[in-house]
Amino acid sequence: MSQPETTPEGQVADAVSGNWVDLYAPRALxxxxxLSRADRPIGTWLLLLPCWWGLLLAMVHDGQARWFDLWIFAGCGIGAVLMRGAGCTWNDITDRDIDGSVARTASRPIPSGQVSAKQALAWAVGQSLVAFCILITFPVNAILLGILSLLPVAIYPFAKRFTWWPQIFLGIAFNWGAxxxxxxxxxxxxxxAVLLYLSGMAWTLFYDTIYAHQDAEDDALIGVKSTARLFGDATPRWLAWFLVTTVALMGYAIVLAAPRGEILALVLLLAGPWAMGWHMLLQLRRLKLDDNDRLLTLFRSNRDxxxxxxVFFALALFA
Structure with missing residues (x-):
């Protein structure tokens, strides 16, 4: 049996080591x-998890679990893969000139010449159309929300050109699933759901500011804005505020959604943001702004x- 490649041609610099795309996917694909970041799955998780928060909290709120909820659960998973892929492809199309000037992104498919911008655009459209086929199986109000989500997805790649807070636009797009x-x-x-959404936005500001510090020096050279550059050495203090905001808003959402008189369910629900806050605090304590490997590890730990x-919302559902 032939051994998998150890350094696959075209491998992206920040891809997960030993990922299935570089080792086993057909070379042409x-x-x-x-482009879809299938070799870097953390972004799919970060897009998907607010969807599951919203679904589970809604199920606890009305005390009903229907068979259709299984499809919502699965549909959100498939949709997160597709729309994260489409969004990242669009991001790479709009950033194709910038990416070539940044060490971490110069190896991406477009600046490295693996695909053309036109080919990438066709790929983004194809993923979006398949995701739309899933969306139209949902109730009409959810369909309308899904269509509206395309606006922040389209705007986000340009945000770093006109604001120091592009992470807010990422938060708007990435937490829409709630x-x-x-x-x-x-x-x-x-x-x-709105408060849960705002909580997710604060969480996005937390983890993506950590992520953005990897590119702070290159971003300064080419004039790209980010919260990492804006905050500088004051980043830990800002991250602490984002942590508190995340926990507080999620807790408020839970208080509004929790069934009246169900004390055990309320305790389990509130344990979710409480434990999540401790996880974020541990990240903050391990933060080293000049250690890119540490920054990437901390960013990826936000899946957990x-x-x-x-986990706690699911336990509350069966309490």
């Missing part, structure tokens, strides 16, 4: 899967941070 999944279950948008509320 690899550049497109790299609104959509709640609405897919209940049929209407509610305040708990976001899974914590999922």
């Amino acid at each position: 690899r550049p497109y899967l790299r 609104l959509l999944a709640w609405t897919a279950h209940t049929g209407t948008l509610g305040w708990p 941070a976001g899974l914590i509320p999922v």
Whole structure:
């Protein structure tokens, strides 16, 4: 049996070591899967987890679990893969000139010449169309929310050109699933979902500021803005505020959504943001702004941070 390649041609600099795309995917598909970040799955998790927060909190709120919720759960998973892929492809198309000037991104498929911008655009459209086929199986209000989500997705890649807070635009796009999944279950948008969404935005500011510090020096040279550059050495203090905001807003959403008189369910629900906050605090204590390997590790650890509320919300559903 032939051994897998150890240094696959076209491998992206910040890809997960030994990922399935670089080792096992058909060679012709690899550049497109790299455009979709299939070799870096953390972003898919960060897009998906707010969807599961919204769905599970909605189920606890009305005390109902229907068979259709299984499809919402799975549909959000498939949709997160597709829309994260489409969004990242669009991001690489718009950033193709910038990416070539940044050490971490110069190896991406477009600046490295693996695919053309036109080929990438066709790939983004294809992923979006398949995701739309999933979306139209949801209730009409959820469909409308899903269509509206394309606006922040389209704007985000340009945000770093006109604001020091591009992470806010990422948060708007990446946490939209909290609104959509709640609405897919209940049929209407509610305040708990909005607060959960805002909590997710604060969480995005936390983890993506950590991530952005990897590129701070290159970004300064080419004039790209970010919260990492804006905060500088004051980043830990800002991250602490984002941590507190994340926990507080999620806790408020839970208080509004929790069934009245169900004390055990309320305790389990509130344990979610409490434990997530401790995870974020541990990240903050390990933070080293000049250590890119540490920054990437901490960023990736937010998959586990976001899974914590999922576990507690699911336990509350069966309490």
